[in-house]
Amino acid sequence: MAVYTEVSDDELDEFVAQYDIGAVVSCKGIAEGVENTNYLLQTDRDSFILTLYERRVNPAELPFFIGLMEHLAARGLACPSPIQGRDGAILRSLCGRPAALVSFLKGVWHRRISLNHCAELGPAMAEMHLKGADFPLTRRNNLSVEGWRGLFEAIRPRAGEIKEDLAERIAAELDFLEANWPKTLPVGLIHADLFPDNVFFLGDRLSGLIDFYFACTDFMAYDIAICLNAWCFEADGAFNATKARLMLNGYRRVRPLSAEELDALPLLARGAALRFLLTRSYDWLNTPAGAFVKRKDPMEYYRKLVFHQGVGGPGEYGIE
Numbered sequence: 001m002a003v004y005t006e007v008s009d010d011e012l013d014e015f016v017a018q019y020d021i022g023a024v025v026s027c028k029g030i031a032e033g034v035e036n037t038n039y040l041l042q043t044d045r046d047s048f049i050l051t052l053y054e055r056r057v058n059p060a061e062l063p064f065f066i067g068l069m070e071h072l073a074a075r076g077l078a079c080p081s082p083i084q085g086r087d088g089a090i091l092r093s094l095c096g097r098p099a100a101l102v103s104f105l106k107g108v109w110h111r112r113i114s115l116n117h118c119a120e121l122g123p124a125m126a127e128m129h130l131k132g133a134d135f136p137l138t139r140r141n142n143l144s145v146e147g148w149r150g151l152f153e154a155i156r157p158r159a160g161e162i163k164e165d166l167a168e169r170i171a172a173e174l175d176f177l178e179a180n181w182p183k184t185l186p187v188g189l190i191h192a193d194l195f196p197d198n199v200f201f202l203g204d205r206l207s208g209l210i211d212f213y214f215a216c217t218d219f220m221a222y223d224i225a226i227c228l229n230a231w232c233f234e235a236d237g238a239f240n241a242t243k244a245r246l247m248l249n250g251y252r253r254v255r256p257l258s259a260e261e262l263d264a265l266p267l268l269a270r271g272a273a274l275r276f277l278l279t280r281s282y283d284w285l286n287t288p289a290g291a292f293v294k295r296k297d298p299m300e301y302y303r304k305l306v307f308h309q310g311v312g313g314p315g316e317y318g319i320e
């Protein structure tokens with residue numbers, strides 16, 4: 001459930017009057033998502049997503065996220081396109097929060113990932129990387145290697161509530177990753193949270209990418225590593241190398257990967273698994289039991305981390 005802020009009819013009318021988008025027909029809260037409040041706004045002309053940015057989004061970073069969506073949409077990527085008001089502004093205030101309207105993307109996301117979904121994801125991710133290459137703004141990835149130790153220290157005292165030896169396991173992994181993290185891979189604009197719930201499909205075809213609120217400047221291969229984790233494991237925890245192969249080969253058809261990028265994949269996949277293990281552990285330990293946001297299982301990412309620790313080279317991800 002992610003409707004943290006209720007918008008009254010009067011507040012909505014006043015907000016919508018600032019746009020040339022027709023008259024409001026309906027405005028329904030969207031239960032999915034965890035970070036922000038989202039409404040599906042229907043007018044007599046079109047459908048839109050109205051987002052009120054809640055406390056986890058730093059308002060100073062909104063111009064980056066909004067500008068990025070504008071940039072990618074203008075280059076033809078299927079992603080939400082921010083809507084300008086009559087005054088030309090995109091970001092404004094609603095109910096005391098920063099708020100914006102973006103175009104509605106048709107499609108649904110899938111919980112059960114098929115081989116075809118992975119084959120569609122690869123080229124779409126590569127296209128996003130290519131189209132993001134000339135985006136002029138940059139944003140440091142505060143959830144990459146430099147950010148992990150701080151998160152670890154925050155969860156360390158209570159990590160044993162999740163798994164008895166979790167703190168020791170994470171400490172050893174962190175030492176290893178800090179010492180071995182790559183320094184010179186190709187950098188670009190990455191999504192950094194391209195999980196299945198952020199990728200829409202219409203029938204067999206990928207119809208769009210959403211939720212750019214973790215986007216940042218980092219190794220493009222790190223985005224792939226995040227997707228190896230999020231898309232290529234089965235519900236029973238088994239890694240599906242066919243899914244990985246389809247995703248990677250689809251990606252490489254649009255943006256070839258260098259030998260360095262391929263070699264770095266097992267390490268990057270360990271880092272990506274640790275990143276989500278840390279943030280999920282933090283949320284697990286700090287979300288009150290009765291909260292309406294469903295906590296995500298940190299142990300899923302502990303098991304993925306253990307899998308990647310045993311990977312000997314990129315060939316195990318199905319690459320020929």
Ligand SMILES: Nc1ncnc2c1ncn2[C@@H]1O[C@H](COP(=O)(O)OP(=O)(O)O)[C@@H](O)[C@H]1O
Nearest residue numbers: 030032033034035036038049080103104105211
């Ligand atoms: N542009 C969009 N088009 C269609 N649906 C959207 C769009 N943006 C968000 N949604 C819907 O809102 C839900 C939550 O959006 P998301 O950006 O993932 O929220 P959060 O950042 O809070 O996790 C999505 O799962 C989807 O159902």
Ligand SMILES: N[C@@H](CCOP(=O)(O)O)C(=O)O
Nearest residue numbers: 033034035193195276280296
């Ligand atoms: N994808 C992350 C959590 C972020 O959730 P989102 O709804 O903003 O995509 C995870 O699975 O831990």
